[in-house]
Amino acid sequence: MAMNGVNSISGKGAGRRPAGDNTKAKIIAAAQKGFAENGYDRTSMRQIGSAAGVDAALIVHYFGTKQKLFVETMMPLFDGPKQLPHTLEGDIHTIGLRLATLYVGIITNPMSQQLMQGMFRSVSSEEQAAEMLRAFVHEAIIMRIIQYLPGPNNELRATILGAQLIGVFVARYIVKVEPIASVDSAELIEYLAPQLQTHFAK
Amino acid sequence: MAMNGVNSISGKGAGRRPAGDNTKAKIIAAAQKGFAENGYDRTSMRQIGSAAGVDAALIVHYFGTKQKLFVETMMPLFDGPKQLPHTLEGDIHTIGLRLATLYVGIITNPMSQQLMQGMFRSVSSEEQAAEMLRAFVHEAIIMRIIQYLPGPNNELRATILGAQLIGVFVARYIVKVEPIASVDSAELIEYLAPQLQTHFAK
Numbered sequence: 001m002a003m004n005g006v007n008s009i010s011g012k013g014a015g016r017r018p019a020g021d022n023t024k025a026k027i028i029a030a031a032q033k034g035f036a037e038n039g040y041d042r043t044s045m046r047q048i049g050s051a052a053g054v055d056a057a058l059i060v061h062y063f064g065t066k067q068k069l070f071v072e073t074m075m076p077l078f079d080g081p082k083q084l085p086h087t088l089e090g091d092i093h094t095i096g097l098r099l100a101t102l103y104v105g106i107i108t109n110p111m112s113q114q115l116m117q118g119m120f121r122s123v124s125s126e127e128q129a130a131e132m133l134r135a136f137v138h139e140a141i142i143m144r145i146i147q148y149l150p151g152p153n154n155e156l157r158a159t160i161l162g163a164q165l166i167g168v169f170v171a172r173y174i175v176k177v178e179p180i181a182s183v184d185s186a187e188l189i190e191y192l193a194p195q196l197q198t199h200f201a202k
Numbered sequence: 203m204a205m206n207g208v209n210s211i212s213g214k215g216a217g218r219r220p221a222g223d224n225t226k227a228k229i230i231a232a233a234q235k236g237f238a239e240n241g242y243d244r245t246s247m248r249q250i251g252s253a254a255g256v257d258a259a260l261i262v263h264y265f266g267t268k269q270k271l272f273v274e275t276m277m278p279l280f281d282g283p284k285q286l287p288h289t290l291e292g293d294i295h296t297i298g299l300r301l302a303t304l305y306v307g308i309i310t311n312p313m314s315q316q317l318m319q320g321m322f323r324s325v326s327s328e329e330q331a332a333e334m335l336r337a338f339v340h341e342a343i344i345m346r347i348i349q350y351l352p353g354p355n356n357e358l359r360a361t362i363l364g365a366q367l368i369g370v371f372v373a374r375y376i377v378k379v380e381p382i383a384s385v386d387s388a389e390l391i392e393y394l395a396p397q398l399q400t401h402f403a404k
Contacts, residue, residue: 123376130377137379156393159373159382164397166377167369171361174325175332175368177339180361191358195366198400 020062026052027059031073036114039122040070040129067132074119074136077112084141088148095148096197100189107169108185120174137162148200161199168192222264228254229261233275238316241324242272242331269334276321276338279314286343290350297350298399302391309371310387322376339364350402363401370394 030052034043045066049056063069087102088095106112122129146158168188171180180188232254236245247268251258265271289304290297308314324331348360370390373382382390 133377134379137373137377142379153389153393156381156385156389159379160370160393160397162379163369163373163382164366165369166372167365167367168362170368170372171339171365175335175339177336177344177361177364179358180365183358187355187358191355191362195362195400198397 023052023054023058024062027054027062027069028073028076031069032111032115035070035073036111036118039118040066040132041122045069067135070132071136071140073115075140077106077109077115084144088144092148092200093197095200096195097189097193099196100193103165103168104185104189104192107172113173116169117173120170137166141165157199161196164195164199225254225256225260226264229256229264229271230275230278233271234313234317237272237275238313238320241320242334243324247271269337272334273338273342275317277342279308279311279317286346290346294350294402295399297402298397299391299395301398302395305367305370306387306391306394309374315375318371319375322372339368343367359401363398366397366401 027048031043031048034048034051045056045059048069049059052059059069063072083102087098090098107116119129119133123133141162142155142158145161146154149157149161151157168180171177172188173181229250233245233250236250236253247258247261250271251261254261261271265274285304289300292300309318321331321335325335343364344357344360347363348356351359351363353359370382373379374390375383377383
């Protein structure tokens, strides 16, 4: 159900590329750059259209609202090659390592890192951006994780896990507290994995 | 050593109140209000002095820099009645519950919640505020926790624990993702405690 919800936003099948996909990709690239550099609220559809070389009306045609466009720009970070669903499938006893590897890969990627930093700048002061990130975190992350957390109150437990992931990003890139700020990916994964695992282990 | 570092900032003994403590308390109350409402960078020593009914020069005399004053306004949240050290002492097998109880108590207290929200607003966009919070988190939290985390790389593991605490605050009060945003204190403590405990358990 969660995945249906998300897929209905992105709305792409696995078949051959429909006409317009190139234009969509250009718009998403321009949106990623705009949101990353200027934050959500200070990036307009018109600016994105101008950077992508298309009319803003075409963005509305393809994506509907700016909110939906933003979800599309964030989704590839977690979901590009079906990353998060793929990560969650498989041996439940090593899910912590797979999730840590995926997440550290996302936050150490320069583009996604910049996009998330831009988001946090917006989110802490702008209610519209917070509402946006809230919807994204809920649909793309929490709703996907809960089915792997059997037992009572799994939605709350999924958000506590989500909070831990958010906290790693904020501690490393926003507050920049050492040593988590400058430790290399391998070491961060090594120490984060067993902590994430505890959410899933019986 | 960490506690010495922190105590040397606050510099208060357990003896009787020296003259000037009333004025200091007034300044700290005014600073808390200012930082909470306007963030770190947009609150000047002069504004705080004016709200406290004292000259800004007196604040400098008592506290030195605005940075040190800020640490004094944050410290009571974690350290007022020696809360964090007290919480960490005692049975290591129930430390997760004590730490969850302390932390949820702090973030659900309206004044400290507002102060932390003000901090996050500043921190995500202003480097001076980030440097400040970094120093506070390191001295007041990380350095105190590491001695309770035996084994290799305990400073990194302490920051991963610190990141988890930060994440709970950000998820609940900044991003406001459900259900962690509106769950009551007792339930949040119940589900957070075992997660925090895993950092300490052998």
